[in-house]
Amino acid sequence: MRNMPKNKKTINSKSKVIVPIVIIALLFLGIGVGIGYFKKNLYTVMKVPDFKLTDQNNKTITNKDMLGKVYLVEFFFSKCPTICPVMNTNMRAIEEEINNPGFGMISISIDPENDTPKTLKEHADRIGVKSPNWHFLTGDRGYIGKLADQFNIYVGDKEDESENLNHSGMIALVDQEGNIRCRYNKDNMPILYYSGLNYEDPEGKTPKLTGKYHPDREILIEDIKKLLK
Numbered sequence: 001m002r003n004m005p006k007n008k009k010t011i012n013s014k015s016k017v018i019v020p021i022v023i024i025a026l027l028f029l030g031i032g033v034g035i036g037y038f039k040k041n042l043y044t045v046m047k048v049p050d051f052k053l054t055d056q057n058n059k060t061i062t063n064k065d066m067l068g069k070v071y072l073v074e075f076f077f078s079k080c081p082t083i084c085p086v087m088n089t090n091m092r093a094i095e096e097e098i099n100n101p102g103f104g105m106i107s108i109s110i111d112p113e114n115d116t117p118k119t120l121k122e123h124a125d126r127i128g129v130k131s132p133n134w135h136f137l138t139g140d141r142g143y144i145g146k147l148a149d150q151f152n153i154y155v156g157d158k159e160d161e162s163e164n165l166n167h168s169g170m171i172a173l174v175d176q177e178g179n180i181r182c183r184y185n186k187d188n189m190p191i192l193y194y195s196g197l198n199y200e201d202p203e204g205k206t207p208k209l210t211g212k213y214h215p216d217r218e219i220l221i222e223d224i225k226k227l228l229k
Contacts, residue, residue, distance in 0.1 A: 042223060043190035045180040048073075048172070049150035053108065053137035056120035061106070061135045063178060069133065070227045071104035072220070073172040074196055075148055075155050077111035078123040078136075083169045086209055087196035088127050090217045091171075095131050097221050102176075102228055104133030108147070110155050110167055112138040151180075153193065169197040169207075173220065175227050183223055194220050 052062045074091065076084040091105055109115035115123075120136035148155035148167075156166035170193035175181050182191050195204060198211035 042173075042175075042181040042183055042226065045172075045182055045190065045192055048174050048178045048180055049147060051108075051137075051147055053139040053144075054117055055135040055137055056117050056124050058117045059135075061137060066104060066106070066174070067178055068176050069102055069104045070176060070224055071106060071133070071174050072224075073106045073108065073151065073153075073174060074170075075108050075110050075144075075151075075153055075167045077109050077167075078115050078119055079111065082209060083197060086198050087169055087171070090196050090198075090214055091134075092127055092129070093217060094221055094224070095129070095134060098224055098228075100228055101133070103224060104131070104135070106135050106137060108137045108144060110141070110144055110148070112141050112144065169195055171196045171216075171220070173223060173227075181223070181227065183219060 048063050050063050052060060055061045072091065072094070074087055076087055078084070088107070091107070095103075095105065109120065115136075115138050117138060120138060124134065124136055145155055145157070151172055153170050153172065154166075154168040172180050172193055173182060182193065185191050195207075195216040197207045197214070197216075198209065199213045199215065200206045200208040200211045202213045202215060204213065204215040
């Protein structure tokens with residue numbers, strides 16, 4: 001006995017059900033792949049600005065000298081009584097953890113009149129710097145202010161006495177090719193820069209000088225190791 005032909009309307013109805021299911025499944029797959037991508041890859045913010053400054057050993061250091069290394073950039077000053085010691089402590093902990101000749105750090109003073117190479121050398125010795133690739137840089141204050149603007153890291157206007165020594169606690173992560181890199185946040189948006197501060201909560205919502213939490217220090221270590229691989 002011959003098989004009876006199936007009703008076309010039935011076939012079309014099944015197709016209409018199956019197609020949306022397939023599309024939804026593909027969307028979920030795409031979202032899963034996308035989230036995996038964001039977790040594994042770092043965002044490229046921009047090319048690191050050109051810089052040319054003098055370090056604690058009276059050596060000229062430029063961005064070209066740092067090519068081939070993964071490194072961090074912060075703005076600070078040695079006599080800062082508030083966030084700078086916290087930032088330097090977190091940088092020092094990162095230096096200790098990474099312990100790799102392919103890794104370096106750049107700490108640019110926003111108080112170059114007081115932070116001479118000699119003063120910066122004493123500061124580096126005082127906080128226990130071990131790496132020859134950690135450069136404490138000094139130079140012209142106007143030049144450093146413009147450099148901070150190019151980094152998009154806040155530094156106070158040198159002409160404003162009340163703002164002159166104010167600065168951000170943010171840190172830039174730079175890869176071997178001289179690109180500023182960052183990870184994505186929980187909403188898959190690039191964070192751009194990392195915080196060098198401490199917090200009173202593990203989520204990093206409330207800064208506190210004596211805070212026992214430093215979440216960005218941990219993720220910086222992870223991302224530095226990722227770039228060094």
